[in-house]
Amino acid sequence: MSSDVVIGHDNIKLQIANSIEKGRFSHAHIIAGEEGIGKSLIGKDIAIRLLGKKINKQYVDIIEFKLQKDKKSIGIDDIKNIIEETNKKPYEGDKKVILLYNADKMTEAAQNAFLKTIEEPPKGIFIILLCEKLEKILDTIKSRCQIYKLNRLSEDEMLIFLKNRFPGISKEELKIMNAFSDGIPGRAERFIEDESLKEIRNSTANILKDICQNKIDDVLHNEAFLIKYKGEWQEILTCFLAYIRDILLYKETGKNELVINIDKIDDIKDMAEMFSFNKLSVIINIIKDTRKKLERNVNPVLVFDSMLVKMQEV
Structure with missing residues (x-):
């Protein structure tokens, strides 16, 4: 997937693309925004770009960690597993990307345990934290990351998204979905599904x-x-x-x-x-x-x- 098909967030996408192209992309990043706003799409696109790939599919050097369904938080044991993964060398090339979803669900102890790795990960390792509530991330972690805040899409951007995502949609449905989504693409998808x-x-x-x-x-x-x-x-x-x-x-x-x-x-x-x-x-x-x-x-x-x-x- 290319970020070209991610509607909205143009300034952020351009900044990311330029920094990757020029080899200036730092090792730790936070992508913050409401559920359904596009964090995972942009995070996955960053990972694919960093590996020099073109096709959106599963790659062995893109490691995704998600909050387990039976848990309400990410604890120290979970972070130890992530740290262990960061210490393993990339399998295919010279880069590996760690995507941590629901990063704002990390306990304070887990965040402190993760701090050193975020500050100095092994060479070629990139860490991307995805979260809804940026204020729940410790300042010590935020100060070591490049932060991107995703805002709700404009009405025009939402219309483009809806027409691309649901090409057969009627004008009446388009109007209703646009209102219900409130600028969040994921909400529009949920409205249908x-x-x-x-x-x-x-x-x-x-x-x-x-x-x-x-x-x-x-x-x-x-x-x-x-x-x-x-x-x-x-x-x-x-x-x-x-x-x-x-x-x-x-x-x-x-x-x-x-x-x-x-x-x-x-x-x-x-x-x-x-x-x-x-x-x-x-x-x-x-x-x-x-x-x-x-x-x-x-x-x-x-x-x-x-x-x-x-x-x-x-």
């Missing part, structure tokens, strides 16, 4: 309908749905905000073509009649407050319960 996300999208619309119809029992009944998908809280809140955005625009303009969730246009029209601008504004603030609490790892059961109650009381 993951039935749970379709349930999330439908259920968030139903919650808003219950709120505007003052169906208190039905609103609180939805707590079970929110708890079921508590690990997908970002998607849940994104759906809420996308619907509210559509309701606000339709209330103000009455134009169908401005609605992103066009397949829900009848629901959007009904809610536009029943919700006031003030109530929608208050609900937006409730959702923003909910996001802040969940980002601080407050108990999601309590957070979602509070959100539903506050929405109903507006």
